[in-house]
Amino acid sequence: MKRIHARSPFYITSKDAPISAPSTIEYFSVGCGDTKISDGFVGKRVYVFSLTGDTGDITINYSGGNVPVKITLAYDGDLVSTGYVGLDAYDSQLISAGIDPSDINTGSTSTKTGSLTLPKTTIEPTVATITVQSPLINDTLNLTFDCPDAPSTAPTCPDRALVFQVCNENSSADDNFDIYLNDNYIGYLDLSQYAQVGGIFIATTNASANVVSGDFACPLSLMETYRFDPSYLLYGTNKLEMRNAQSNGNGNYGTISVRNYLVDGNDLSSPCVVADMVFGFFASGESTTLYFDYTACCPTD
Numbered sequence: 281m282k283r284i285h286a287r288s289p290f291y292i293t294s295k296d297a298p299i300s301a302p303s304t305i306e307y308f309s310v311g312c313g314d315t316k317i318s319d320g321f322v323g324k325r326v327y328v329f330s331l332t333g334d335t336g337d338i339t340i341n342y343s344g345g346n347v348p349v350k351i352t353l354a355y356d357g358d359l360v361s362t363g364y365v366g367l368d369a370y371d372s373q374l375i376s377a378g379i380d381p382s383d384i385n386t387g388s389t390s391t392k393t394g395s396l397t398l399p400k401t402t403i404e405p406t407v408a409t410i411t412v413q414s415p416l417i418n419d420t421l422n423l424t425f426d427c428p429d430a431p432s433t434a435p436t437c438p439d440r441a442l443v444f445q446v447c448n449e450n451s452s453a454d455d456n457f458d459i460y461l462n463d464n465y466i467g468y469l470d471l472s473q474y475a476q477v478g479g480i481f482i483a484t485t486n487a488s489a490n491v492v493s494g495d496f497a498c499p500l501s502l503m504e505t506y507r508f509d510p511s512y513l514l515y516g517t518n519k520l521e522m523r524n525a526q527s528n529g530n531g532n533y534g535t536i537s538v539r540n541y542l543v544d545g546n547d548l549s550s551p552c553v554v555a556d557m558v559f560g561f562f563a564s565g566e567s568t569t570l571y572f573d574y575t576a577c578c579p580t581d
Contacts, residue, residue: 310410312427318412319420327410329425333403333462335516336428340410344392345419348374350383353396355408360398365391370416377415392421400428402517403462434513437577440540441548442513443491444481444520446559447498448534451476455564456526459506462519467506472528477502483510486546493549496537518574522559524567533560536570540577552578 304323310316311330318325331338340353348366352359363385364374371384385391398408412421434442444461446469448454454471459481469479476498482489484507494500520536535558539551555572562568573579 310425312425314425316423316425317420318423319418322414322417324414325412327412327423327425329408329410331400331406331408331427333406333514333519334428335400335402335514338398338400338408338428339426340396341424341426342392342394342396342421344390344421346370346390346392347414347416347419348384348386349392349418349421350413351396351423352411352413353398353408354411355398355400356402356405358398360396362394362396365394367392373416379415403514403519434510434515434574435577437540439543440552440577441489441543442483442510442554442574443539443541443548443551445478445491445494445496445498445503445537445539446481446534447478447496447503447537448476449497450533452533453528453530454532454534454560455524455528455530455566457522457567458525460519460521460523461508461512462514463521464508464512466508466512468504468525469522470504471532471534472526475502477504478534479503480505482507482548483513484508485510488546489543489548490546491541491549492547495539495551496535513574515575516573517571519569519571520557521569522567524565527565529564531560531564532562532566532568534558538572538574553580554578 306325308327310327342351346367348364348370350364352361363383366386367390368386368388374384448471451474453474457469459467459469466481478498480491480503537556538554540554541548542550557570559568
């Protein structure tokens with residue numbers, strides 16, 4: 281005995297088992313702005329959605345015919361789903377195929393139009409997964425994959441400049457590294473000496489800007505200074521990579537201080553704390569990635 285459809289009070293009796301079409305699982309790769317049109321499939325389609333590092337909303341727009349499908353958007357452990365959307369004339373077939381009635385969101389006019397959205401608040405991961413399930417032979421489904429459309433703007437600090445100061449405090453030779461901020465190269469770090477050496481990386485367009493008074497152990501005379509485009513900084517989570525450029529065979533350990541310095545002409549002094557990080561312990565020849573949050577000019581003040 282089974283209900284004629286999910287919202288009907290009437291039942292019919294049948295000794296015949298539901299007829300199932302062959303079911304498959306297919307995988308597709310998609311990117312920002314792509315549109316996929318699917319028809320005539322049964323089973324599951326999984327779309328691996330490659331995202332940019334921008335933050336904002338991931339949005340999947342869908343439209344189509346009458347045959348119900350279920351669309352699920354998953355990102356970084358979170359997910360949102362449509363349930364089965366389409367025309368309610370197919371409800372009895374869905375139930376016969378084993379679908380729980382509570383997961384059926386059909387209507388007398390097809391509900392197979394709408395959108396799914398999840399927030400992307402961090403740079404990584406840069407992959408979302410969209411799963412389409414159709415136990416019945418699908419008619420038409422259009423999917424559009426929209427990435428967050430603009431990078432988040434870092435805090436505006438007119439009288440300050442953000443600085444990464446990398447200090448080899450223990451005076452033990454480490455490896456040399458290319459330094460990347462949010463996948464943008466910002467300078468080179470040579471830690472090959474048995475000394476308190478390091479690097480200063482200043483977010484500024486002023487080619488003459490220099491730290492004149494710092495809050496780190498390494499002497500200023502042994503710190504190499506680099507300057508980079510402040511637009512590389514993002515509001516929220518930022519990624520700082522130390523990509524190994526030369527192994528010096530002695531392991532790696534040191535500190536990275538993220539500071540906002542007061543600007544007086546070309547001179548930077550009186551830093552406030554944004555974040556403190558440690559790189560290491562990791563073997564020579566390896567790289568490392570660190571993350572810090574930047575939501576205020578001086579968040580610990």
